[in-house]
Amino acid sequence: MKRILAAALVLAPVAAMAAGSAHDLVLSHYAVQAKQADSAFAGFSAQRGETLFRTQWAKGDARTPSCTSCHTDNPRDPGRNAKTGRPIDPVAVSANPKRFTDLDQVEKQFGRDCKSVLGRECTPQEKGDYVTFMTGQ
């Protein structure tokens, strides 16, 4: 009996994690990279992610000075591609649970969008901050 109880206690957190595991996997990938880039890395911040999202960078494509150029000021709302006019599903996880669940997809999108908006690649910390903000939205 004691043994079963011990096993349950060990497994409980694993089961609890499973629900958000896809997002957690993406975040842990960026956490490893962020730590490698800066040993003082102390975790991601939704607040920094929100600042990244709302800042008018104007360093890339003139049509996309900010993330909000396509995703609107409210990440829970559908957006529209400022270059092609194509509708974009909400980027907030609460409105679109599939977001940030496929690392290849996430990396491809950051690769394109960071160049378009910031005029450079995003750092692992910026990516993790952004995902953290969006998973809380």
Add this chain to the structure above:
Amino acid sequence: MTMRTNLLRLCLFAALVPAPALAGDDWVPPVKDPLVLKECGACHMAFQPAFLPARSWNRMMDELADHFGEDASLPADKVQAIRATLTANAGDVVGQGRARKYMQWVAPNGTPQRITENPDFERKHRKISDRTWKDPKVVTRSNCPACHRGADQGYYEDD
């Protein structure tokens, strides 16, 4: 009345002016390949390959790193698979529907990249007002589904 309805009305009005084309003439074979639909359709409609000749698609797949100013690079295996589908269904290969008209305007060795620069596109859209083109839902001339509700299925006569 919603903006969308207004927009459709504008398009509809413009489309009433030219004489109706032969049945099926404003149709091209739709894209069915899941990879092409997913990757080409990520940022814009997955345009039907019949609108450009195979050599145009080859050039486009060679230049994905600067795809109309966007870095649309993909892994080599995906590039190869998409290239194969696009070239096999290109306008100069299948020659079905509207493709024949479009191909008539392409220079023998030309590799046009913008479907919207084909004179046949220009001619079919010459009555569309500036107001329609500047509608916030249109954004750009390549946003076919903004007006053509059947564009994804290759139908362009519903406008």
